[in-house]
Amino acid sequence: MAEEKVSGTEHKRDKVVHAIFGCGRIGYAVAKELKKHGTDMIIVDIDDKKVELLKEEDFIAFTADISDPSTVELIKGEGKPEVVFVMSSNSEVNRKAVKNIREKLPDTSLVARAIEPGDKEALKDLGADIILAIPDLTARTALEYLERLRYRKKVNGLMGILNELKKKPDARLGVVVHDSPDPDSIASGLALRQIAHHAGVSADIVYRGEIGHHVNRAFVNILGIEMRRIEGEEDLLSYDKLALVDSSQPGANNPVTDKCEVAIIIDHHQVTNNKGKVDAEFVDIQTNCGATSTIMTNYLRELNVPVDRILATALLHGIITDTNGFKREAHPADFYAAAYLYLRADKDLLDQIETPPMSTEMLNVVGGAIQHKKIKGSYLITSVGTVANRDAIPQAADYLLNLEGISTVVVIGLCEDTICVSGRSKDVRVNIGEAFARAFGDIGTAGGHATMAAAQLPLGIFKGVKDRETIMRLAEDAVSRRFLSVMKEEKTE
Numbered sequence: 001m002a003e004e005k006v007s008g009t010e011h012k013r014d015k016v017v018h019a020i021f022g023c024g025r026i027g028y029a030v031a032k033e034l035k036k037h038g039t040d041m042i043i044v045d046i047d048d049k050k051v052e053l054l055k056e057e058d059f060i061a062f063t064a065d066i067s068d069p070s071t072v073e074l075i076k077g078e079g080k081p082e083v084v085f086v087m088s089s090n091s092e093v094n095r096k097a098v099k100n101i102r103e104k105l106p107d108t109s110l111v112a113r114a115i116e117p118g119d120k121e122a123l124k125d126l127g128a129d130i131i132l133a134i135p136d137l138t139a140r141t142a143l144e145y146l147e148r149l150r151y152r153k154k155v156n157g158l159m160g161i162l163n164e165l166k167k168k169p170d171a172r173l174g175v176v177v178h179d180s181p182d183p184d185s186i187a188s189g190l191a192l193r194q195i196a197h198h199a200g201v202s203a204d205i206v207y208r209g210e211i212g213h214h215v216n217r218a219f220v221n222i223l224g225i226e227m228r229r230i231e232g233e234e235d236l237l238s239y240d241k242l243a244l245v246d247s248s249q250p251g252a253n254n255p256v257t258d259k260c261e262v263a264i265i266i267d268h269h270q271v272t273n274n275k276g277k278v279d280a281e282f283v284d285i286q287t288n289c290g291a292t293s294t295i296m297t298n299y300l301r302e303l304n305v306p307v308d309r310i311l312a313t314a315l316l317h318g319i320i321t322d323t324n325g326f327k328r329e330a331h332p333a334d335f336y337a338a339a340y341l342y343l344r345a346d347k348d349l350l351d352q353i354e355t356p357p358m359s360t361e362m363l364n365v366v367g368g369a370i371q372h373k374k375i376k377g378s379y380l381i382t383s384v385g386t387v388a389n390r391d392a393i394p395q396a397a398d399y400l401l402n403l404e405g406i407s408t409v410v411v412i413g414l415c416e417d418t419i420c421v422s423g424r425s426k427d428v429r430v431n432i433g434e435a436f437a438r439a440f441g442d443i444g445t446a447g448g449h450a451t452m453a454a455a456q457l458p459l460g461i462f463k464g465v466k467d468r469e470t471i472m473r474l475a476e477d478a479v480s481r482r483f484l485s486v487m488k489e490e491k492t493e
Contacts, residue, residue, distance in 0.1 A: 022088025
């Protein structure tokens with residue numbers, strides 16, 4: 001083997017570097033990318049002419065046979081290699097190189113290219129830490145591009161509506177979040193409002209009901225999120241266009257009526273109520289996301305809309321709460337979106353939001369739920385009476401699900417003229433969202449996920465009853481019978 005010379009750049013022997021063995025098309029692409037990120041490299045290739053060209057590009061390069069054990073000693077003389085990439089197009093050469101490197105550099109991270117079908121297992125057995133199979137990488141890259149293309153088409157459709165709205169003087173967009181909105185709904189509305197403002201369109205986040213949950217109130221107050229509370233459709237009709245976020249069915253836990261024309265619908269919940277229609281100029285329902293905040297984060301990224309610390313904190317909290325800290329209905333998309341947001345979020349504000357004091361009212365509701373509980377096997381059904389804060393009902397359900405021996409919880413409460421039902425389950429055999437849709441979908445609005453569900457039922461024939469305690473007894477009996485009947489049917493199917 002001829003003696004090789006290092007290019008004119010001085011290289012310190014104690015400096016940490018990366019090494020590339022085999023610099024064909026793939027190896028060269030890796031070298032260029034590493035150089036772009038300021039990484040120092042040693043490149044080894046058997047082709048003399050190629051090595052000379054690499055030196056002209058200011059790479060440290062040698063001519064040598066990468067399968068020869070002495071080549072490893074050659075690069076050791078130029079610095080401690082932190083990572084070695086074995087990237088030639090010859091399967092046998094790559095195997096020999098991996099074997100030599102692992103024997104002589106046991107602590108070095110080793111990335112090897114697989115050429116033939118049996119290379120993956122062989123290279124792994126020889127000590128490669130990471131194996132690159134170009135066909136697999138190409139397929140994954142193609143899927144990633146397809147996903148980006150899908151988002152690009154989606155955001156183009158959304159921007160088409162906003163650009164049309166921009167042409168109207170003083171036009172306003174109403175971003176409708178669901179009644180008594182939770183963090184995912186609020187954060188998604190905040191993101192859509194930011195996108196609208198970026199497009200030059202005035203927008204308001206509007207909601208009906210109360211922000212009752214103490215964590216949700218802290219969320220809104222600490223981040224200073226401005227929202228408009230409305231009473232009903234008359235307020236909505238004042239907007240030129242409406243967007244419905246974190247909800248897909250007009251009238252289902254939101255103030256939208258048949259008189260209101262919805263232009264935009266963005267949600268992550270599966271549509272389970274056949275009575276509800278999903279009809280708008282722009283519809284994006286992605287059930288492969290655990291939160292609508294994930295969808296909105298991807299919109300912001302695709303549109304290059306600035307994400308400040310308040311918006312990032314809001315969206316990150318929305319994803320965390322709707323996936324229960326990534327333990328419930330979480331998907332890869334949620335982790336990717338959260339990683340992007342985490343770098344921009346204010347961690348101190350996030351901590352303040354997640355640990356506010358619990359109100360006395362909330363404690364009383366949870367206490368009432370415990371007092372009135374009825375247990376049937378592993379099912380717990382209870383009522384909390386009339387509540388001013390409807391968010392107390394799902395919080396009570398979350399708390400009761402922790403009781404020993406309980407797998408499924410149903411909590412019933414009366415909110416003004418609506419019976420509100422919240423369900424939670426940790427039984428893998430139960431999809432409580434589908435169970436709620438079957439049990440209550442024909443008398444109200446109902447649905448949810450495999451582990452959590454909600455229903456809103458009108459008082460109907462009970463509306464004339466003035467005694468609230470009597471209404472609750474009748475409602476609890478009716479809800480219990482319907483739910484248990486559906487669960488019995490599911491077990492016999």
